[in-house]
Amino acid sequence: MDDDSRLNRWDRGTDLTLGIASLVFLGSYAAHVLAPGMPKAAHVLFLSLMYTAWAMFTVDYAVRWRLSGEGPGFVRRHWLDTVVLVLPLLRPVRVVRTYESIQRRRGEPLLPLHARVAAYSALSISLLGFSGALAVYQAERSAPNANIRTFGDSLWWTCSTLSTVGYGDYVPVTTLGRFIAAGLMACGLALLGTVTGSFSSWMLQRFSLNEDDRRPPEH
Amino acid sequence: MDDDSRLNRWDRGTDLTLGIASLVFLGSYAAHVLAPGMPKAAHVLFLSLMYTAWAMFTVDYAVRWRLSGEGPGFVRRHWLDTVVLVLPLLRPVRVVRTYESIQRRRGEPLLPLHARVAAYSALSISLLGFSGALAVYQAERSAPNANIRTFGDSLWWTCSTLSTVGYGDYVPVTTLGRFIAAGLMACGLALLGTVTGSFSSWMLQRFSLNEDDRRPPEH
Amino acid sequence: MDDDSRLNRWDRGTDLTLGIASLVFLGSYAAHVLAPGMPKAAHVLFLSLMYTAWAMFTVDYAVRWRLSGEGPGFVRRHWLDTVVLVLPLLRPVRVVRTYESIQRRRGEPLLPLHARVAAYSALSISLLGFSGALAVYQAERSAPNANIRTFGDSLWWTCSTLSTVGYGDYVPVTTLGRFIAAGLMACGLALLGTVTGSFSSWMLQRFSLNEDDRRPPEH
Amino acid sequence: MDDDSRLNRWDRGTDLTLGIASLVFLGSYAAHVLAPGMPKAAHVLFLSLMYTAWAMFTVDYAVRWRLSGEGPGFVRRHWLDTVVLVLPLLRPVRVVRTYESIQRRRGEPLLPLHARVAAYSALSISLLGFSGALAVYQAERSAPNANIRTFGDSLWWTCSTLSTVGYGDYVPVTTLGRFIAAGLMACGLALLGTVTGSFSSWMLQRFSLNEDDRRPPEH
Known part of the structure; x- marks a missing residue:
């Protein structure tokens, strides 16, 4: 499977670069x-950073398509990658994965499976939430009857x-804002189901472990 | 079990037709x-499409009852089919199943179990939500103190x-609207529990799979 | 274990009677x-039905305490029964159990485990919700600034x-109403976790069953 | 592993004291x-109780760090302990654990695993909720446009x-209040996922147990 190994080598070689590009994209978008009132030069800088990062994602997608040797089916089979290519704001969520695979290659000790899944899902939710808050803020802030008017809100x-609490004290009112909200x-x-499910499995494991640990060994 | 095989043959033979009829029913109801302001001819067309589809569901129910040879107990034992017969707007949700069984017969590769259940439940929720939004809109739009006044709302x-978020910025106020909402x-x-549960199991599987994959084979 | 068998015989002998008493209690309370404007005679009737049912619960508790031969520890060990004795409105929820044990004794076929747990939890939620709606309505309807003013609300x-949606269009405002709400x-x-968990397990079982069923037997 | 056993002995020896200190901290904070209008002497008393308890937590942390012989990595590896040291209001949640370990050492019979996890998570939620309600009340009560104005609210x-219901009738409006709310x-x-997950597993166990129990042994 020489083809597959070339894909794997590409993945390993670009992991870190693309992870950094994702964070640069998110940072530039946030700025x-x-x-909005920053000087024009800074504005141009951030926009060009965003487009550079996006271009890197496109190149990565193209190379992986090529190396996979899969033809047009690639778009459908890797639909998640396709979505992330079109909506690059979702890309930073993958940083969690990058971080994990680097940590693994370095041979650092990993948390137990359930704890790890819980932690990574929680991190993904945080990144997703931050991106979503930015996008909703951009969509809502200039709408005439909006009530989400600051980034804090x-x-x-x-x-x-x-958290599915949904107080309703702040609610998106524009169509774009509501689409982003529905996606969020x-x-x-x-992701929340993954966090709570893994966390609860982890707690159960720890409780049943404790039992075996502290139980005096037959007497 | 000749009787059973006749039922199976009936199912296989009508799957696709009934699936299409379900979508036609949903489409006509949506139109x-x-x-509401479309020409009378179109109106009659859509209504007759709806009633034709409904009639097909009734025939299907009757034939399956007959072929099952079960007597009056059929109504109670297949209560879900009975409910769907009375509320045909729920029928499109079964299209997901039809799609799956056709895909299986064609021998197309299936997703892993948990991913498939998550995907099918998510699809079912979408169809259910679309039908529910239509029904609530119809119930609410002409109520004097309603706040759900457009289909977008x-x-x-x-x-x-x-999503159980429940902002409360739009809420049904008619009795019919609230009954539909409670059913929804x-x-x-x-279904949401099924989506999140299966998705989280799938993530756990992928994480534990990754581990085995990338771990160098004994050295 | 003659003592235990006497307890079991008492349980079997009073199951049905207590189940009916629970429903009578709920019905009388609902009435x-x-x-509130019914004639005085009817009022007295319903109140005496309620107190009779409650007295039966007390007798049952006392007899089971006696038969268990457990002493004062019984109150703490069977704390759920103790709570139900003090708040008899929770008793109807146990009807679900009664129904099940009668069905089992009659040897009627049972649903698969997960489906049964889902169905019984759903039934319990419905009974609990009905009792809760009654209690909150009674607590709220005469409060000056209440917005829950009809039983429909x-x-x-x-x-x-x-459903944890929580629109917030109707909210209890009295202290008693909020305590009932918190308990609810x-x-x-x-119970909701039990419903969704069991339902999702049941769906997974059916999906994996389907697979084995329809897969052509080795060729 | 003499080092580890000294850590264990320290844990066993301070468990109860620190548990009581946690409750004293919570009680003093609540007072x-x-x-707020209590005499100055009482005020000083409660404040000094709080700071004494906090000092005890710090000493415990320092001793455990020392005994672990881990160096600076201890702070990161035991990050939960570090967080609890900085936010001592979270400490009372650990009382649940203390209670369990004492109960175990006394050899008292334990509930089945799932029931125990459900019970302990429920207790933890209650303690967490009480602490959170206090902190939010303190943050909100003097804000000009706040609607959480009494501790009952x-x-x-x-x-x-x-419960993730989130009516939205009362909502924190200060930045500090919202941070506490987000943490909560x-x-x-x-924790809620742990409660509902364990509870539902426990119900499933009881249902499947019942089945085996009551089924007549082969005839």
Whole structure:
């Protein structure tokens, strides 16, 4: 499987670069959204950083398509990668994976499976929530009847949405804002189930472990 | 079990037709609800499509009852089919099943079990939510003190309800609308648990798989 | 274990009677709450039915205590029974259990385990929700600034609470109403987790069963 | 492993003392928050109790660090202990663990695993909720546009938040209050998943046990 190993080598070689590009993309987008009054030069810088990062994602996608040797079926089979290519704001969520695979290659000790899944899902939710709060804030802030008017409100709204609490004190009112919100709910719920499920399995394991540990060995 | 095999043959033979009829029913109902100002001819067309589809569901139910040779107990034992016969708007949710059984017969590769259950439940929720949004919109739009007044509001309300977020910015106020909403909550919650549960199992599997994959084989 | 068998015989002998008494209690309470303007004779009738049922629960508790031969520890060990004795409105939830044990004794075919647990939890939630809606309605209806003013509103509030959607269009405002609501949330969440968990396990079983069923036997 | 056994002996020797100190801390904090108008002497007493308890937590942390012989990595590896040291209001949640380990050492019979995890998580949620309600009340009560103005409102808000119902009738409006709320949601959700997951596993066990129990032994 020489083809597969070339794909694997590509993955290993670009992991870190693409992870950094994802964070640069998120950072530039955040600066673009949160500091609208910055000087024109800074503005151009951040926009070009965003587009450079996006271009890198596109090149990565193209190379992986090529190396996979799969033809047009690749788009459908790797639909998640395709979605992330079109909506690069979702890319930073993959940083969690990058971090894990680097940690593994270095041979650092890993948490137990359930704890790890819980931690990584929680991290993914945080990154997803931050991206979502930025996007909703951008969509809502200039709408005439909006009530999400500061980034703080947007973050608070994100917390109340991703935890499915949903107070309703801040709510998106634009169509774009609601689409982003619906996407956030869908991704957030799936990840939330993963967090709580893994966390609860981990607690059960620890409790049953404790039992075996502390029980005096036959007497 | 000649009787059983006749039932199976009936199922296989009508699967696709009934699946299409379900989608036609949903489409006609959507047109009926969303375009109240359309010409009379179109109106009659959509209504007759709806009733034709419903008639096909009834015939299917009757034939399966007959072939099962079960007597009056059939109604109780297949209560889900009975409910779907009375509320045909729930029928499109079964399209997911039809799609699956056709895919299987063609021998197409299936996703792993947990991923498949997650995907099918997510699809079912989407179809259920679309039907529910239509029904609530129809029930609410002409109520004097309603706040769900456009189909967009109804869809947004459905998202916030099925994810159990429940902002409360849009809420059904008619008795019929609330009954539909309660039904939507009940079905939605059961399906949501299935989505998140299967998704989280799938993630766990992938994580534990990754481990075995990348671990160098003994050295 | 003659003592234990006497307890079992008592349980078997009183199951049905106590189940009926529970439903009579719930019905009388519902009549008492929902028809405040009924004639005095009917009022007295319903109240005496309630107190008779409650007395039967007390006798049952006392006899089981006696037969268990456990001393004062019984109160703590069977704390759930103790709570139900003090709050008899929770008793109807046990009807689900009664129904099951009668069905089993008759040797009627049972649903598969997961489906049964899902069905019984769903039934328990419904009974719990009905009792809770009645109690909250009674606590709220005469409060000066209450917004739950009809039993319909109370039922709708219960649906939105037990599904954890929580629109907030109707909310209890009295201290008693909020205590009942908090209890409802606690019980409801535990039961809801049981419903969705079992339902999702059942779906997974059916999906994996289907696979084995339809797969052509080796060729 | 003499080092480890010294750590264990330290744990066993300080368990009870630290558990009591945690409850004293919580009680003093509650008095401090809920009775702002108390005489100066009482105020000083409660504050000094709080600081004494906190000092004890610090000493315990330092000793355990020393005994572990781990160096600076201890802070990161025991990050949960570090967080609890900085936010001592979270400490009372650990009382549940203390209670369990004492009960075990005394050899008292334990509940089945799932029931125990459900019970302990439920207790932890209650303690967490009480601490959270206090902290949010302290943060909100003097804000000009706050709607959480009494401790009762704060408790009711906590119930509606931890159950993810989220009515939105009471909502924190200060930045500090929202940070506490976000922390409460995160911890609460993880614990809630543990409660409902364990409870539902326990129900399943009891149902499947019942089956084996009551089934007549082969005839």
